[in-house]
Amino acid sequence: MSVIEILTRVDAICQKYDRYDVEKQKDLNVSGDDAFARLYASVESDIEAALQKAEIASKEKNRASAVALNAEIRRTKARLLEEVPKLQRLAVKKVKGLSSQDFAARNDLVHALPDRIQDIPDGTPAAPKQTGGGWAASASRTEIKFDSEGRFDNEFFQQSESSSNFRQEYEMRKMKQASHIYRVVFVYTGDFFLKNDQGLDVISDGLDTLKNMAQDMNEEFDRQVPLMDEIDSKVDKASADLKNTNVRLKDTVNQCTEEVRWYKGWFDQFESNIGLFGYRFAF
Structure with a gap:
């Protein structure tokens, strides 16, 4: 940070806290109810600070600092x-x-x-000050004239090499x-x-690939439909055969159960007859 910037910042800080300086406020004789006096004192202080900065800028050798x-x-x-319109309203x-x-x-x-x-x-x-709100003829510079075509006759306005x-x-x-x-x-x-264009080409190629894949899948599904129908018919036939086999x-x-029961009854009857026959033979 340069010395100019340090001085500028110190000046700004001092101006910021001037309102807390009791002695300075007494010297300014600013009334608490007088808004014009407060605002005018602030503007006056800013003008003095700006003049000091202008003087510093005129002596500054560093072009960048001077421009800043x-x-x-x-x-x-x-x-x-x-702030001038505000002061005009407060002045009345x-x-x-x-x-x-x-x-x-105050008005002055x-x-x-x-x-x-x-x-x-x-x-x-500095811009030249105009009076009367327009171009006025100067009595001290009579050598400058305006012709009918709007050109200047003074040599000062002629284009040099x-x-x-x-x-x-x-x-x-x-x-x-x-x-x-x-x-x-360009x-x-x-x-x-x-x-x-390259990105669009890549996207187009990707879409073409997806389209081809979808077409291949559709063709494969079409080829698998007859096989699926044949499998369904065979499954139905096998289910019907299995059902008939289960019934038989x-x-x-x-x-077989009835025959086993019949043979069992016959065998039981045979045993009972053998037993009865043996009992009679013994006696």
């Missing part, structure tokens, strides 16, 4: 010019204990403020810069569209 200070001064001037308000002379002096102070603010150097050439060369060089540089910008835009635009097996089992 001038930019800050221009911002301060714009802000101060915005009556304040208790204010004399008529002080009341009239407010009317002088815009010129004081504009006169603060900010690194830009150096100015002509400067203008030609300016036009050439402008054309070169425009052509360079056009080439850069190259970047071409690359952008080329990359987009059930009948066979039932028949």
Whole structure:
């Protein structure tokens, strides 16, 4: 951080905390109910600070620091010019204990403020002041005349060789810069569209692949339909045969069961007859 920046920041901090300086507020004799006095004192303080910065900027050898200070001064001037309408409204308000002379002096102070603010150097050439709101003829410069075609007859306004060369060089540089910008835009635009075209080609190839896969799957499904129908018919036939076989097996089992029961009954009867026969033979 340079010395100029340090001084600028210290100055800004001091101005920020000036309102807490009791002695300074007493010296300013600012009433708590007088809004005009408070605002005018603040504007006056900002003008003094801007003048100090302008003096520092005029002595600054570092061009970057000087440009930064001038930019800050221009911002301060714009802000101060915005405060002028507020001061104009406050200047016409009556304040208790204010004399008529002080009341009239306030209007003069407010009317002088815009010129004081504009006169603060900010690194830009001062604009000529106009009176009457338009172009007025000057009695002290009678050698300047306006002809019917709107051209100046004074030699000061005639184009010199150096100015002509400067203008030609300016036009050439402008054309070169425009052509360079056009080439850069064209190259970047071409690359952008080329990359987009490549991306679209990849997407198109992917969609074609998916389409071919879907067609192959549909064809395979069509080939599998007859096989599925044949399998279904064979399964139905096998189910019917199995059902018939189960019915015949059930009948066979039932028949065998009846035969076993019959033979068992016959055998039991045979045993009982043998036993009875033996009993009789014994006696």
